[in-house]
Amino acid sequence: MRVLLHTGKGGVGKTSLAVATALGAAEHGHRVFVLSTDSAHSVGDALGRPVGPRPVEIAPNVVAQEVSALAELDRSWSEIQQFLQEMLRDDADELVAEELLVFPGMEEFVALRAVKEIEETGEFDVCVVDCAPTGSTLRMLRLPDLLRFFMENFFETKRAAARAVRPFANRLGVGRFIAPDAVFDAFDRLCGDIEDVHQILLDVDRTSARLVVNPARVVVEETRRSFAYLSLYGVATDAVLINRVLPENAAGGYFARWAERERTELSEIEQSFPVPRFSAALQPIEPIGVPALRSLARELYGTRDPADLFSRSRPIRLEKRDGRTVLEVDLPNATPGEIDVAAHGSELLIRVRDFQRRISLPASLIGLPLAGVMLEKGVLEITFSPS
Ligand SMILES: Nc1ncnc2c1ncn2[C@@H]1O[C@H](COP(=O)(O)OP(=O)(O)OP(=O)(O)O)[C@@H](O)[C@H]1O
Ligand SMILES: [Mg+2]
Structure with missing residues (x-):
């Protein structure tokens, strides 16, 4: 099943x-x-009809659903939630317990679990995802790293400690502060689910991000960074969708300067994104409802199939060069000053501005010093010394 993630800055037209x-x-x-x-959720708003947490058919062969992340969280977290609520019984209310439960990005990830379930039905060829604005989408992509770090550094120790002290704690009457095994198991299961979803997102043969952009300075700037961050997290963008371009016949008079600015931004977009671009004009009215959105699709893709893989790339890859292993990461538009690379135990830490990725190294590379780090034509090349 093809998975198309639509993301971009707030309000650009993702939905x-x-x-x-x-x-x-x-x-x-x-x-x-x-x-x-x-x-x-606003799929319902775009369609001009309600769409809820249950799948509904909105057109022949098109089913839509707005996942309730909270209900999904309840489904996986109930044991953990109960425990925290119990523990905080005296000094905090339920809301605090709920807040505590949410790792940044957790809600989006848990909602994405639906992709796996949709695929398992075998009834769909394409799953189009209307994601939150890029900031939240990136927070979501950071979650598996965060969880892995948490699991490796705290979780197992805590689980072992809980097992050891539980009998004494129960006798002393402070047992409610020690998590029961069911809580650890629930957490394990959730991490497993998240890892499954993560694998779907990283599968460049079926999953592509589509970045929606408007020809406006601040939008283009942010989207350029987002493209690199998505790539850093291993998600391939196969096309950029340029939305709300002023049509020729509206580009004079009052809008003349807007049109001129847009031309500059359009050429900026052309140079910034190494993937195919599709564009749609600013419509005379809000495109709401099936006929209007269908015609927007025709304007965007022409006769091409929107589910095609428009550009095939693996944003993070290991290469062999002159007997050395080189890890390459596509980071278009990044500059050397924004990048930091360090090997740390079995992981490689790559930081691009505010975003950090922890990449687990294959056993053969663990402990090898880095022979060089270079940014060449939008590709970060990290060379390991020969073993
Ligand atoms: N090409 C277009 N021409 C005119 N109006 C448009 C066009 N594309 C989207 N719109 C309108 O712009 C508004 C925002 O669109 P939409 O909700 O799709 O953006 P979004 O990126 O999903 O926003 P959010 O970040 O809030 O999720 C809506 O009123 C929508 O109807
Ligand atoms: Mg939206």
Whole structure:
């Protein structure tokens, strides 16, 4: 099943283009599922009809669902939640316990678990995901690293300690502070689910991000950074969707300077993103409802199938060169001053501005010193010394 993640800066048209893409893909004969994981759901608004946490058919061969992240969290976290609530019984209310439960990015990830379930039904060829704005999407992509760090550094120790002290703690009457095994098991299960979803996101042959952008300075700047961050987290972007371009016949008079600015930004977009670009004009009115969004899809993709893989790339890859192993990471538009690389035990830490990725190294590379780090034409090349 093809998975298309629509993300981008707030308000650029992610939801509209996600639904348009879905309707377009159905016109090409695919059975499509539209999934909204943005907790501020608006697939229903774009369609002009309610869509809720239960799947509904919105057009022939197109089913939509707005996942309730909280309900999903309840489904996986109930044991952990109960424990925390119990523990905090005297000094905090339930809301605090709920807040405590949420690792940054957890809600989006848990909502994305639906992708796996949709795939397992075998009834769909394409799953179009309307994601939260890029900031939240990136926070979500950081979660597996965060959880792995947590599991490796605290979790097992805590589990062992809990086992050891539980009998004494129970006798002393402070047992409620020690998590029972069920809590650890629930956490294990959730981590397993998250890892499954992560594997789908990293599978560049079926999952692609589509970055939605407007031809405006601040949007282009942010989207350039997002492209690199997605790549750092191993998610491949196969196309950029340029939305709300002023049409020629509206580019004069009052809007003349807007049009001029847009031309500059459009050429900036052309140079910044090494993937195909599709564009749609600013429509005369808000494109709401199936016919309007279907025609937006035709404007975007022309006769092409929106579910195609428009550009095939593996953003992070290991290469052999002159007997040395080189780890390459696509980081278009990044500059050397923004990048930091360090080997740390069995991991390689790569930082690009505010985002850090921990990459687990294969056994053959652990402990090898780094022979060089270079940024060459938008590709970060990290060379390991020969063993
Ligand atoms: N090409 C277009 N022409 C005119 N209006 C558009 C176009 N694309 C989207 N819109 C309108 O712009 C508004 C924002 O669109 P949309 O909700 O799809 O953005 P979004 O990126 O999903 O926003 P959010 O970040 O809030 O999720 C909506 O009113 C939508 O109808
Ligand atoms: Mg939206």
